[in-house]
Amino acid sequence: METETQITRRAHAPSLKLSLTHAMFPSLIVGTVAERNLALGGKAVQSTTNSGLGVAQNAIDGNRQSIHALGSCSVTNGDKDPWWRVDLLDVYRVTRVSITNRGDCCEKRIEGIQIRIGNSLENNGNNNQAATVGPIPLGDTKTFEFKPVSGRYINLIVPGRNEYLTLCEVEVYRIFAPCKSAYRY
Numbered sequence: 001m002e003t004e005t006q007i008t009r010r011a012h013a014p015s016l017k018l019s020l021t022h023a024m025f026p027s028l029i030v031g032t033v034a035e036r037n038l039a040l041g042g043k044a045v046q047s048t049t050n051s052g053l054g055v056a057q058n059a060i061d062g063n064r065q066s067i068h069a070l071g072s073c074s075v076t077n078g079d080k081d082p083w084w085r086v087d088l089l090d091v092y093r094v095t096r097v098s099i100t101n102r103g104d105c106c107e108k109r110i111e112g113i114q115i116r117i118g119n120s121l122e123n124n125g126n127n128n129q130a131a132t133v134g135p136i137p138l139g140d141t142k143t144f145e146f147k148p149v150s151g152r153y154i155n156l157i158v159p160g161r162n163e164y165l166t167l168c169e170v171e172v173y174r175i176f177a178p179c180k181s182a183y184r185y
């Protein structure tokens, strides 16, 4: 059952921020814009929460610490098809997701994890389009790149079994298109 009380930092307005930057400081923007982790400032929820140490927003707190006891990982109960989701609060063309696995035990729990990206909350967002994933070693951060998938919701799900889903950090990036009109004036 989704618990909307598991909420991370809220408001951000990336599109507005970028256009203002372009308009006000055109010469500064060219070639200097760093990729922004879209998950930071999003809103995270998960199928269930194992304990206060494993709340959903721990996976988007900007910290890859992989020792569960240090409180920077999300953990569900042993749910059937456990899932975790971040709402980016806007639609982006996502091309890359980095996932940090738990490092103190339980490497295999994340086996078979899938990324789903889209704008629908049908089946808690788990029916959205799937993106490529692969194995993630103990405590490692693995980056998965794929063709752009448009969406506001990023789901991670371990389908087909009862499992504890543990995520120590999830980072989301979009395709970056340079501002071609920077020198128009």
Ligand SMILES: [Ca+2]
Binding pocket: 058, 059, 060, 061, 062, 063, 064, 065, 072, 073, 168, 169
């Ligand atoms: Ca974390």
